[in-house]
Amino acid sequence: MAMGQQAGTAPLDEAAARRAGPGKALAADAGRIVMCALDMAERFHRKGRLLTFGNGAAAADAGHLAVEFTHPVIVGKRALPAISLANDAAAVSGLAAASGYESVFATQLRLLGRPEDIAVGFLTGDGCGSVRAALAAARDLGMLTVALTASGSDDGVVNGLEIHHVLPARTGDPRVAREIHVTIYHVLWELVHVFYEDPVFSLAPAACHDDGACVTCADTAVPVRVTEVRDGGLAVVDTGSGTEEISVALVEARVGDVVLVHAKEAIAVLGGDGA
Amino acid sequence: MTGTLYPFLGTGQVTVEDVTRSSVEKAGESLALRLRVLEGLGPALAECADVLAAAFRSGGRLYTFGNGGSSTDAQSVAQLFLTPGADGRSLPAMSLTGDAALLTALGNDVDFDVIFARQLAALGRRGDIALGLSTSGGSANVLRGLEEARRREMVTVGFAGSGGGRMATEELADHLFVIPSSSVHRVQEAQTTACHVLWELVQRSPAGA
Numbered sequence: 001m002a003m004g005q006q007a008g009t010a011p012l013d014e015a016a017a018r019r020a021g022p023g024k025a026l027a028a029d030a031g032r033i034v035m036c037a038l039d040m041a042e043r044f045h046r047k048g049r050l051l052t053f054g055n056g057a058a059a060a061d062a063g064h065l066a067v068e069f070t071h072p073v074i075v076g077k078r079a080l081p082a083i084s085l086a087n088d089a090a091a092v093s094g095l096a097a098a099s100g101y102e103s104v105f106a107t108q109l110r111l112l113g114r115p116e117d118i119a120v121g122f123l124t125g126d127g128c129g130s131v132r133a134a135l136a137a138a139r140d141l142g143m144l145t146v147a148l149t150a151s152g153s154d155d156g157v158v159n160g161l162e163i164h165h166v167l168p169a170r171t172g173d174p175r176v177a178r179e180i181h182v183t184i185y186h187v188l189w190e191l192v193h194v195f196y197e198d199p200v201f202s203l204a205p206a207a208c209h210d211d212g213a214c215v216t217c218a219d220t221a222v223p224v225r226v227t228e229v230r231d232g233g234l235a236v237v238d239t240g241s242g243t244e245e246i247s248v249a250l251v252e253a254r255v256g257d258v259v260l261v262h263a264k265e266a267i268a269v270l271g272g273d274g275a
Numbered sequence: 276m277t278g279t280l281y282p283f284l285g286t287g288q289v290t291v292e293d294v295t296r297s298s299v300e301k302a303g304e305s306l307a308l309r310l311r312v313l314e315g316l317g318p319a320l321a322e323c324a325d326v327l328a329a330a331f332r333s334g335g336r337l338y339t340f341g342n343g344g345s346s347t348d349a350q351s352v353a354q355l356f357l358t359p360g361a362d363g364r365s366l367p368a369m370s371l372t373g374d375a376a377l378l379t380a381l382g383n384d385v386d387f388d389v390i391f392a393r394q395l396a397a398l399g400r401r402g403d404i405a406l407g408l409s410t411s412g413g414s415a416n417v418l419r420g421l422e423e424a425r426r427r428e429m430v431t432v433g434f435a436g437s438g439g440g441r442m443a444t445e446e447l448a449d450h451l452f453v454i455p456s457s458s459v460h461r462v463q464e465a466q467t468t469a470c471h472v473l474w475e476l477v478q479r480s481p482a483g484a
Contacts, residue, residue: 011321015317024306027302057350059350060347060351174360175471175475178467179309182463183301183460186301186464187298190460195294198289
């Protein structure tokens with residue numbers, strides 16, 4: 001056994017060394033996870049749901065990610081709606097047999113998904129066609145799209161898809177990439193709750209059901225000019241393509257100010273002639 | 276506008292900078308724990324790998340199990356042994372967490388505590404391998420699974436966190452790997468690395484040749 005252990009030392013050192021670089025790269029990528037969590041929290045506030053998918057070990061990760069949200073391990077954290085599309089052998093094999101494996105997640109997304117939902121796919125290299133097809137479908141449907149990638153899968157594969165958030169594991173080793181993905185989705189879950197519970201979001205009104213013409217409830221922050229301040233922390237703003245009512249409860253906004261509005265809530269005064 | 280997109284996010288409660296800083300720290304903790312686990316548990320992982328490689332060589336099968344996130348981690352482990360792609364030899368492995376009919380039947384008709392033990396009683400043979408994952412080391416169904424496996428003279432492998440719980444105090448696994456962290460997330464992350472390295476070592480073990 002002593003010999004076995006001696007022989008085992010080099011592989012262990014090598015295994016550790018192989019993990020150091022990607023682990024450090026993840027810390028450098030933390031900002032990407034933060035911005036993704038911010039957008040996800042906004043979607044959950046609009047009653048969006050999380051839909052996850054992946055193949056092979058990533059199918060298991062899709063299930064793990066979903067259960068993090070539906071049944072939080074930290075007591076007191078709110079359950080948020082999430083479903084893995086990779087769990088149901090009858091559904092996956094049925095769709096694969098009927099229309100080919102590439103369609104298994106895209107078809108489920110089209111049938112089960114709604115525009116306010118969040119689609120998270122694992123692009124890990126194994127049969128990624130089904131994941132790419134699903135992300136493209138999600139994008140077409142207006143969902144927030146997120147891809148967890150590994151080196152080799154994020155060039156070219158992701159580029160054509162216009163994915164909102166790409167969260168990379170900077171390694172081509174599929175096992176190490178998976179390890180980084182587990183950390184990414186744990187941190188992501190935690191940050192979604194940080195943002196979800198933040199006053200900016202809890203004060204945000206329910207989803208606007210206009211026909212897509214609403215500028216101020218978009219999921220990206222946009223600058224608008226205040227034209228009228230109303231009671232109850234509300235204001236009328238000029239969006240450049242009309243006027244809309246938003247909340248200015250969190251900022252000191254006056255008529256003439258340009259405010260940054262995110263999900264119907266002004267989150268900063270950028271300046272203007274109101275002061 | 277170009278500096279940060281959301282300059283006053285949370286109006287004093289949360290800033291993007293704070294959140295980013297804490298995320299950088301968590302990524303650092305995750306890596307540090309992984310490396311500490313490889314250093315501390317590495318020799319035991321290598322020893323376990325030799326035993327598993329010998330078990331596979333003798334026709335043994337690997338059964339993996341856990342709850343919640345650990346149920347999917349169990350699936351990943353089985354999938355890795357079964358279909359490693361070009362990186363390794365396919366070995367017989369299955370997760371005991373994938374069959375909804377069986378799990379709901381046992382959970383509903385008997386008791387949730389027996390969902391793994393009953394499967395091992397039916398499938399397990401002397402020389403097979405049972406690998407249970409529990410971040411607390413106290414999940415009753417995982418512990419009963421390990422007990423049943425030992426009764427059947429299977430090789431038992433346990434992964435736990437938080438001091439190891441009952442899995443450690445009652446010595447329910449021949450090969451026990453306790454991740455030194457009380458964070459469920461960090462434990463799962465380091466367990467993932469430990470399982471992957473265990474697989475790498477099984478693939479290289481001379482005992483499997």
